[in-house]
Amino acid sequence: MSDSTKNIAGNGAEQATDAAEAVTREITPPAEEKPAGGDVGVYTHTFKRPFEYSGVTYTELTFNFERLTGRDMVSIETEMQMNNEYALAPEISRNFQSKMAAKAAGIGSDVMDAMPLPEFNRITNAARDFLLSTGY
DSSP states (O other), rough: OOHHHHHHHHOOOOHHHHHHHHHHHHHHOGGGGGTTTOTTTEEEEEEEEEEEEEEEEEEEEEEEGGGGGGGHHHHHHHHHHHTTTTOOGGOOOOOHHHHHHHOOOOOOOHHHSSSHHHHHHHHHHHHHHHHHTTTT
């Protein structure tokens, strides 16, 4: 039994509340024990093999999701609506996530659409993780 737990048994109600708060703080994982993804706001993707599209070869792309604004989200929805595409739940829509990732990297959504599937999946997963981390 830890010292703070032993103290709870022998103290009055007021002191027990203080000790319980201390125990609660101890149970919370330290900051360095973050999920394996770490900072989900910026994702750098290194391609397994160089990816070429429209004469440009990509070996690595950085997706800065944190720099996106509400205007960007509305722009993605508008682009989709113009193509008769809808995302009822962006956090599960690969199409929405793909367009969001393209904006975050400063590339066209057509580049994302042309990527090999494993690369596309990793990148859209990073977009989904970002959406979920922001409470979407």
